[in-house]
Amino acid sequence: MKPKFWSILxxxxxxxxxxxxxxxxxxxxxxxxxxxxxxxRTAGNPSGQPLNDIILDSxxxxxxxxDPITWSLAAGTKTDDGKNxxxxxxxxxxxxxxxxxxxxxxxxxxxxxxLTNSSYQAAVMSLWFGVTPNPTSASTITSTTNVFADxxxxxxxxxxxGFKNIDVCLYAANNCNGGTINGGLQAGQSDxxxxxxxxxxxxxxxxxxxxxxxxxxxxQTQDGSYELAGVPEPLTILGSAAAxxxxxxxxxxxxxxxxxxx
Numbered sequence: 001m002k003p004k005f006w007s008i009l010x011x012x013x014x015x016x017x018x019x020x021x022x023x024x025x026x027x028x029x030x031x032x033x034x035x036x037x038x039x040x041r042t043a044g045n046p047s048g049q050p051l052n053d054i055i056l057d058s059x060x061x062x063x064x065x066x067d068p069i070t071w072s073l074a075a076g077t078k079t080d081d082g083k084n085x086x087x088x089x090x091x092x093x094x095x096x097x098x099x100x101x102x103x104x105x106x107x108x109x110x111x112x113x114x115l116t117n118s119s120y121q122a123a124v125m126s127l128w129f130g131v132t133p134n135p136t137s138a139s140t141i142t143s144t145t146n147v148f149a150d151x152x153x154x155x156x157x158x159x160x161x162g163f164k165n166i167d168v169c170l171y172a173a174n175n176c177n178g179g180t181i182n183g184g185l186q187a188g189q190s191d192x193x194x195x196x197x198x199x200x201x202x203x204x205x206x207x208x209x210x211x212x213x214x215x216x217x218x219x220q221t222q223d224g225s226y227e228l229a230g231v232p233e234p235l236t237i238l239g240s241a242a243a244x245x246x247x248x249x250x251x252x253x254x255x256x257x258x259x260x261x262x
Contacts, residue, residue: 034061036232039213043162045080046073049229051214058101058201058208066096071217071228084224088120092185092217094127094230099194103202106131106210109194110170112148116187122221123184126171128159130213135167135199143193147172147185151195161227163216170195181220 035055042048054066072091078084092114100107116122127148141151151170159166160177170193173179185191201208215230 034064034066036234041214042229043164043214043216043227044229045161045225045227046077047080047162051229052232054212054215054232056098056101056106056210056212058103061098062101064098066098066232068233069094069096069215069230070233071219071230073219073226073228077226079224079226086221086223086226088117088122090120090122090219090221090226090228091115092124092219092228100196101201101208101210103208104198104200106197106199106201106208107194108197109192110148111190111192112185113190114185114187118186118188120187120222121181122187122219123172123181125173125178125181125184125218125220126160126169126176127215127217128154128163128166128169128176129215130165130211131167131197131199132211132213133199133201135197137198139168139195139197141170141193141195143191145191147189147191148193152176159216159227160218160225161216163214163227166214166216168195168197176218178218178220178225184220 034057037053037055039051039053041051043051070091070093073086073089075086075089077086092112094113095111097109097111098106099109110127112124112127114122114124135153138153139151141149143149148170149172151168152175154166154169154176157165157167159169169176171179172185172191173183178184197210201210203209217228217230219226219228
């Protein structure tokens with residue numbers, strides 16, 4: 001059985017038990033929190049990485065800083081074709097801020113860091129996600145360092161690694177598929193950029209909602225190319241806790257049945 005390296009797996013394994021996890025920040029009630037939901041899909045290279053939906057609400061999420069999103073693979077991970085193996089772990093993290101959220105525009109600022117050890121050549125080449133409702137016009141982007149200076153809507157809706165229904169792809173080199181490794185966000189570097197997404201996001205009830213889905217990222221490394229699924233960090237923590245709690249509950253039930261037979 002192929003080992004899994006993404007830490008969100010416990011939450012997916014308990015899909016029937018952990019239907020959704022609501023992320024609450026200080027000063028907000030649970031009813032006002034944005035929501036992270038495992039959506040049951042998988043993608044990536046290596047394949048099988050679980051994907052999530054992030055549901056945003058304009059009544060509560062204007063100027064909100066979302067919890068960090070991470071993309072990581074451990075040393076020893078192989079590509080699906082078995083031709084490449086990571087000799088060092090790779091890690092990227094993004095802090096996303098909702099700058100504008102109204103019925104016809106969603107603006108997101110990404111602070112993206114490549115936290116891979118700088119002794120290892122591994123560049124972040126592109127980052128993508130789906131948007132529901134679908135955007136109705138092209139997005140624009142601004143960048144502080146001009147590493148991630150371009151944005152596109154993939155013509156086929158697909159991104160590298162088997163990601164589908166993608167509406168926005170931000171890239172550092174040639175296009176969403178990548179490019180020369182020297183054009184990417186290098187290990188130890190960071191970039192901040194804003195993408196403006198236009199569409200009809202109104203619910204008809206005086207507020208807007210948008211779902212960001214299947215957030216993925218492409219690493220080009222000295223050991224080949226890897227496509228990773230983003231993991232919202234509280235979901236990782238709560239997913240692991242839920243797994244432990246579920247295992248404890250099962251163990252308790254077994255013990256009770258044994259006692260009943262004595």
